[in-house]
Amino acid sequence: MDLSEIKKFNTDIFSLFDDRWAVLTAGSGDSFNGMTISWGSLGTIWGLPPRGKPVATVYVRPDRYTFEFLQKSAAFTISFFPEELKKIHQVFGRKSGRDTDKLAETGLHVRESSEGIVYEEADLTLICRKLYTAPFDPDAIAPEVREKFYSGVSPHYIFMGEVTDIIHN
Numbered sequence: 001m002d003l004s005e006i007k008k009f010n011t012d013i014f015s016l017f018d019d020r021w022a023v024l025t026a027g028s029g030d031s032f033n034g035m036t037i038s039w040g041s042l043g044t045i046w047g048l049p050p051r052g053k054p055v056a057t058v059y060v061r062p063d064r065y066t067f068e069f070l071q072k073s074a075a076f077t078i079s080f081f082p083e084e085l086k087k088i089h090q091v092f093g094r095k096s097g098r099d100t101d102k103l104a105e106t107g108l109h110v111r112e113s114s115e116g117i118v119y120e121e122a123d124l125t126l127i128c129r130k131l132y133t134a135p136f137d138p139d140a141i142a143p144e145v146r147e148k149f150y151s152g153v154s155p156h157y158i159f160m161g162e163v164t165d166i167i168h169n
Contacts, residue, residue, distance in 0.1 A: 001165045006054050009166050013042050016080070023092050024058050025117045026069035026076040032110075032117045034102065035066040036093030040078065045160070046131075054163040056128050059156040062135075065097045070159055075115035075129050079122035115164060123169050128161025 016022075017040040025034035039059045044052030056078055060067050070076060081088060088106045095102065103110065109120040115127050136155035138146055 003051075003054070006163055006166060009054075009163075011042075016040075016042070020080050021086075021089055021093075023079045023081070023088070023119065023122075024060070024066060024070075024076060025079065025119075026066060026073040027117065028073070028112060031069075033066045033069050033097035034079075034092055034117070034119075035060070035064055035097075036089045037078075039156075042163075053131070055131065055160050056126050056163055057158060057160045059136075059158060061156050062154050067157065070130075070157075071133070073116075073130065075127065075164075076159065076161055077113075077116040077118060078126040078128065079119045080124040081119070081121060082123050085121055113165070113167075118167060120169070122167075125167040125169075126163050127165035127167070129164050130159060130161050132158065132160040134158050 017038055021036055021038045022040065023034045024037045025032055027033060037058055041057045043055055045055050046053050058078065060070060088108065091100070091102050091105045095105070110117050111120060112118070113127060115129060118125050135157050138150060138155050141150065141155070
């Protein structure tokens, strides 16, 4: 998909991740994993208007199984599902792919695109080429946020990807 088509994507940015949740997936072929996420953002970076790169940013703790795949992969996908499939998040959000066959438990079907895994049942998938990875700096996080989300646990990593394709089903 070319940049002009990607820029036509229109959504309620502030509710997309928060209300719909998503499955973040990295890896390829038979070696991939997906997890539920509800934190994310969309925007542009690294370009002068009107040519900034469209990006999606997601946040993952290093203890999550998907983190390993994100570290190794050049791309990742962010998939949103229709409301009637919201129950999949009970599996993708609560069980580890280390111990569970999430596809078997949810009945989802996947196909590999040129840059990642696409779930056939998703009604929206963002294909992202990884541009940036870094851990949150705990000292740079506001104290009230640090206390609430990072007391005794590792901070999230930021994964930013250029949106190279948008699939609507």
